[in-house]
Amino acid sequence: MExxxxxxxxxxxxxxxxxxxxxxxxxAKTLFSGYTMFAGYFGITAFAMYLYSLNYKQILRDQxxxxxxxxxxxxxxxxxxDRAYLKQLRKNRDAEAELxxxxxxxxxxxxxGEKVYKLLPPDTLVEPIFHEYYAHSRSWEWFQRAYLKLxx
Amino acid sequence: xFMNDIYMIFLGLLILIIGILVGVAYLxxxxxxxxxxxxxxxxxxxxxxxxxxxxxxxxxxLFTKExxxxxxxNYLSYYFSPILSFILSLMIWLLIPYYFNxxxxxxxxxxxxxxxxxxxxxxMVAGWSSNSNYALLGGLxxxxxxxxxxxxxxxxxxxxxxxxxxxxxxxFFVYQNYVWFIILMFPLSLCWMSSSLAETNRTPFDFAxxxxxxxxxxxxxxxxxxxxxxxxxEYSSILFMSLLFILMYMGGFSLSIIxxxxxxxIFFLFIWVRGTLPRYRYDKLMYLAWKSYLPISLNFLLFFxxxxxxxx
Numbered sequence: 219m220e221x222x223x224x225x226x227x228x229x230x231x232x233x234x235x236x237x238x239x240x241x242x243x244x245x246a247k248t249l250f251s252g253y254t255m256f257a258g259y260f261g262i263t264a265f266a267m268y269l270y271s272l273n274y275k276q277i278l279r280d281q282x283x284x285x286x287x288x289x290x291x292x293x294x295x296x297x298x299x300d301r302a303y304l305k306q307l308r309k310n311r312d313a314e315a316e317l318x319x320x321x322x323x324x325x326x327x328x329x330x331g332e333k334v335y336k337l338l339p340p341d342t343l344v345e346p347i348f349h350e351y352y353a354h355s356r357s358w359e360w361f362q363r364a365y366l367k368l369x370x
Numbered sequence: 371x372f373m374n375d376i377y378m379i380f381l382g383l384l385i386l387i388i389g390i391l392v393g394v395a396y397l398x399x400x401x402x403x404x405x406x407x408x409x410x411x412x413x414x415x416x417x418x419x420x421x422x423x424x425x426x427x428x429x430x431x432l433f434t435k436e437x438x439x440x441x442x443x444n445y446l447s448y449y450f451s452p453i454l455s456f457i458l459s460l461m462i463w464l465l466i467p468y469y470f471n472x473x474x475x476x477x478x479x480x481x482x483x484x485x486x487x488x489x490x491x492x493x494m495v496a497g498w499s500s501n502s503n504y505a506l507l508g509g510l511x512x513x514x515x516x517x518x519x520x521x522x523x524x525x526x527x528x529x530x531x532x533x534x535x536x537x538x539x540x541x542f543f544v545y546q547n548y549v550w551f552i553i554l555m556f557p558l559s560l561c562w563m564s565s566s567l568a569e570t571n572r573t574p575f576d577f578a579x580x581x582x583x584x585x586x587x588x589x590x591x592x593x594x595x596x597x598x599x600x601x602x603x604e605y606s607s608i609l610f611m612s613l614l615f616i617l618m619y620m621g622g623f624s625l626s627i628i629x630x631x632x633x634x635x636i637f638f639l640f641i642w643v644r645g646t647l648p649r650y651r652y653d654k655l656m657y658l659a660w661k662s663y664l665p666i667s668l669n670f671l672l673f674f675x676x677x678x679x680x681x682x
Contacts, residue, residue, distance in 0.1 A: 263556070362372075
């Protein structure tokens with residue numbers, strides 16, 4: 219007993235006792251009431267629907283414009299295509315004439331003067347098949363065209 | 371021309387896959403960092419410069435570990451289901467509006483639904499073929515949950531499809547020029563957000579891997595490469611879900627930095643939810659899908675259908 223001279227301090231509550239333990243729930247602050255939220259939701263949605271309808275009308279107008287532009291350009295495209303086609307036919311004839319110029323008795327577009335299509339009137343345009351159309355082109359270009367044709 | 375097309379397609383797919391893998395790697399790093407700061411600690415900050423190489427270190431560690439396989443497993447399906455799930459999750463990414471090889475999906479939304487539905491099978495097969503009770507139970511839970519939430523996901527998607535009248539994901543951009551759909555259909559977007567959380571087995575709904583009951587879920591028996599593949603597949607599908615949220619509700623695709631910031635924000639939302647919310651209860655989750663989201667999405671579908679008819 220004598221060795222323990224240090225004044226011991228008993229572990230006691232602070233004078234006046236402990237503070238009360240805060241155990242009450244702290245609910246989150248309600249910023250909007252239910253009515254406000256519903257009203258806000260309906261208002262925002264209505265406004266968004268208005269904006270969406272504007273957007274939708276814009277899209278319809280764009281589609282109409284695109285369609286009209288396509289319709290307007292279509293005859294031109296057809297004409298261009300036909301022109302290119304006929305030019306290529308002309309080139310094919312020229313190439314054939316150039317190729318066969320040393321063959322005696324060869325007439326371009328016929329087989330030694332014999333018509334290929336005997337029943338057709340003489341000025342009919344017979345559309346050549348794919349291979350005949352590209353008969354005088356380079357093989358690589360012919361292959362590319364075939365690839366495009368098969369894949370489109 | 372022919373070979374050129376082939377080269378370009380291969381190059382585009384390669385860039386796409388590398389982009390996904392690196393993106394997923396850094397998303398795991400982002401997740402670990404954000405979770406760390408949410409729990410008032412630092413995330414990985416040692417490897418490389420401030421932990422920037424951590425994902426690669428993880429990947430190397432995972433793939434160099436020994437791959438075990440259970441003796442009584444169904445080996446082929448056990449081995450190939452993670453690979454299949456990884457391939458599926460990469461295939462979904464073909465849908466990203468992407469300017470390199472110009473794969474233009476006119477029926478992209480249907481493709482998305484097909485791929486996510488197929489993803490269920492891999493989970494089921496992985497859980498079953500491991501021949502372990504925990505894996506089987508985890509797989510069953512995951513399958514039930516994913517299928518249920520796919521229904522609500524598809525029905526929520528229907529409203530958006532009605533709004534754009536197309537299956538092409540690019541059309542979302544055209545139709546959200548004036549107003550984002552998140553403003554037009556706010557409750558539906560919240561439903562979509564939580565459904566996608568449940569669809570990807572993310573945290574408030576991660577019953578497939580309830581650590582306390584089911585050690586780790588359907589992937590217990592997977593160790594190195596298989597686990598890494600499952601992990602990658604999961605995270606890339608999460609990333610795709612956040613991408614889809616942006617496409618559907620936040621302005622659609624645009625090739626700009628804002629788009630990617632939005633993407634990161636949505637993924638941050640996923641992580642935030644994981645760091646904040648405790649796990650839900652399984653029966654409540656199922657009731658949420660069938661008794662709340664189903665009627666809500668059907669009602670909204672009717673509403674938007676009427677609105678669209680009104681506009682015609």
